[in-house]
Amino acid sequence: MNSFERIESTIKGDPLDRRAFIPILSLYGARMTSCSIKKFYSDPEAYTAGQMAVYDEFKPDMLFGPFAFALIGAAFGSELKFSEFEAPNIKRPGVLSFAQWEKMALPDIDTNPYLLYFRESIRLISIACEGKVQIAACLPAPIDIPALVFGMDRWLELVLFESEQAELVLDKVNRFFVQLANCLFDEGAMVTFLPCGYASPAILPRNLVESLLRPKLRQALGQLKGPSILHHAGTIMLDHLDILTGLPSAIGYALLHTEGLSKARQILGPDPILLSGPHGPSLDQLESSQIEQISRSILEDRDREKDRHFILVTLGADVLYHTPPENLHAMRKALADVGWNAS
Amino acid sequence: MENIQSRLLEMIQKADRQGANNLLAAWSEEHGYEKLLKQILIPTLQHIGEEWRTSENFSIAQSYVAAKIVEDALFMTLKNKKDNVNTVSEKGPVVIGNIEDDFHSLGRRMVKTFLEADGWIVYDLGNDVTAEEFVDTAVEIGARVIGASAMMKTTAYNIKKLRKELDRRNLSGHIQLAVGGAVFMVSPNLEKEIGSDGSSSTAIDAPELFDELWEASLQQETVHE
Ligand code: B12
Numbered sequence: 001m002n003s004f005e006r007i008e009s010t011i012k013g014d015p016l017d018r019r020a021f022i023p024i025l026s027l028y029g030a031r032m033t034s035c036s037i038k039k040f041y042s043d044p045e046a047y048t049a050g051q052m053a054v055y056d057e058f059k060p061d062m063l064f065g066p067f068a069f070a071l072i073g074a075a076f077g078s079e080l081k082f083s084e085f086e087a088p089n090i091k092r093p094g095v096l097s098f099a100q101w102e103k104m105a106l107p108d109i110d111t112n113p114y115l116l117y118f119r120e121s122i123r124l125i126s127i128a129c130e131g132k133v134q135i136a137a138c139l140p141a142p143i144d145i146p147a148l149v150f151g152m153d154r155w156l157e158l159v160l161f162e163s164e165q166a167e168l169v170l171d172k173v174n175r176f177f178v179q180l181a182n183c184l185f186d187e188g189a190m191v192t193f194l195p196c197g198y199a200s201p202a203i204l205p206r207n208l209v210e211s212l213l214r215p216k217l218r219q220a221l222g223q224l225k226g227p228s229i230l231h232h233a234g235t236i237m238l239d240h241l242d243i244l245t246g247l248p249s250a251i252g253y254a255l256l257h258t259e260g261l262s263k264a265r266q267i268l269g270p271d272p273i274l275l276s277g278p279h280g281p282s283l284d285q286l287e288s289s290q291i292e293q294i295s296r297s298i299l300e301d302r303d304r305e306k307d308r309h310f311i312l313v314t315l316g317a318d319v320l321y322h323t324p325p326e327n328l329h330a331m332r333k334a335l336a337d338v339g340w341n342a343s
Numbered sequence: 344m345e346n347i348q349s350r351l352l353e354m355i356q357k358a359d360r361q362g363a364n365n366l367l368a369a370w371s372e373e374h375g376y377e378k379l380l381k382q383i384l385i386p387t388l389q390h391i392g393e394e395w396r397t398s399e400n401f402s403i404a405q406s407y408v409a410a411k412i413v414e415d416a417l418f419m420t421l422k423n424k425k426d427n428v429n430t431v432s433e434k435g436p437v438v439i440g441n442i443e444d445d446f447h448s449l450g451r452r453m454v455k456t457f458l459e460a461d462g463w464i465v466y467d468l469g470n471d472v473t474a475e476e477f478v479d480t481a482v483e484i485g486a487r488v489i490g491a492s493a494m495m496k497t498t499a500y501n502i503k504k505l506r507k508e509l510d511r512r513n514l515s516g517h518i519q520l521a522v523g524g525a526v527f528m529v530s531p532n533l534e535k536e537i538g539s540d541g542s543s544s545t546a547i548d549a550p551e552l553f554d555e556l557w558e559a560s561l562q563q564e565t566v567h568e
Contacts, residue, residue, distance in 0.1 A: 152447065156404060161411075207357075
């Protein structure tokens, strides 16, 4: 089975040769190719070389377009801060008030350099990997995009105290998100990975996620040309998983295994893909044997063993730059030994 | 819990900032603004802190609403303060900021609000503060605690420079180093690795941590005397 077939079979629930393996190794490509961070996050060819090096070393079942959310903020005028070994961060938000937001035009996917970088990277990876492996576009969910444009504080304030304005913001963000995501599907992405930080019970209470965010997410996801995987954004999600279940285009849900995957499966029902695994940004702190053990214990769980729609991933944000490669091989090792039982 | 406290809590949970402000203003008119913090706000915040520790479902949003209500209440108290009445017992001073290269201000700003509600004098140096700036300010104002916030691992590592600077000037112990921010929650070993003296996972718990660290600094001096 190649990666394409493996993922397709996981979606359909067909027998597999082994579980699919999706480590989030966007940043890691910079390490593999010793590329400077600035070049990596601005030059699609450099980014593609990184993903291909990741492919050669780890043979993951999915490669990623750039996981660099701050660049989405930059497309709206936010100022960036680059550091040596991580994805860029927002230094200053681009929009300070709702009035400013109302007046501004959405960034143009055909001319904005940051958006062209996302597009071109996905196009080049899809050419380079010649259909051997699936490609995911990693984008912030529309409910998180305003945090990158207004800053976390201001967006929280709008959601909490100015819900009418928040709705208008989301309507406009949705137009941008749908355009960009659909364009990335056209360039070769098979799926979008969408961290939904604002849907987490750690960030917002249930009533707001239900009444304000879900309808807007539904509206955006309903217009996508391809499938999406909703992602926990590195925090808890289980208690709000029911709110996200059944959204259009959502074929999968990535969740912390410590929250209880059997409970998650109960909430999701039998069909959606469940994705879980060790926490990516913590892999640098663990021994490879510990990582293998965590992966094994997830895969060997009785409920997981018979779950045909399960994929082993690294959770949270990108795997950190300094993580030793053997720590990632440890996950593959666990897969090779126990990952193929879903036949 | 007193009726007004539970009503306030309910309003915080519903993000009803205006309702909470009206409630607190009415109470203060009747009982006196100088009593608002000690009798109503601080006990309610303690209750929220407790709830947060025991429940997974207390969100950043709710504590943000609490912080905003506290800010409004502090403002209202100051505006209505009679010159001879000391509304807030003064603690500190302390210095806080986001460490060099870190720009995630939300957590730090919430820490500031809850410290001020507890009576601390807080010098907030803002984002992207170097080790030298932190220590210079602490020395200048006589702070015994520095609170450094970071959201990313790379920026959390910059806090090591702050520990080094305290060591270099022989101030470790006398000036205690508190740290916090999202990354400390997902990387439990990080706190030790960068050499902090303590941390709290929520802003509401920060006053308790700062009390402990202030005390530790005083203790340190009695040992050395
Ligand atoms: C919401 C979120 C986002 C949103 C919004 C981000 C934004 N604009 O700030 C989105 C989805 C857009 C996002 C993007 C990114 N994120 Co993000 N995000 C989060 C999430 C879920 C919550 C962070 C948050 O703001 N919480 C609210 C604040 C108020 O909480 P807090 O910082 O913890 O502060 C509280 C306490 O810690 C305490 N406190 C804070 N400071 C201090 C100081 C002292 C002295 C004390 C005592 C206490 C204290 O009080 C506060 C209130 O209670 C975390 C995961 C998590 N588990 O927390 C990841 C997380 C922070 N993100 C992460 C990453 C990597 C990113 C990206 C770089 C991803 C990428 N490759 O593009 C981008 C960067 C974007 C940017 N900022 O420029 C990682 C960092 C990992 C690491 N090891 O470095 C995390 C930890 C996710 C993970 N588990 O992997 N993110």
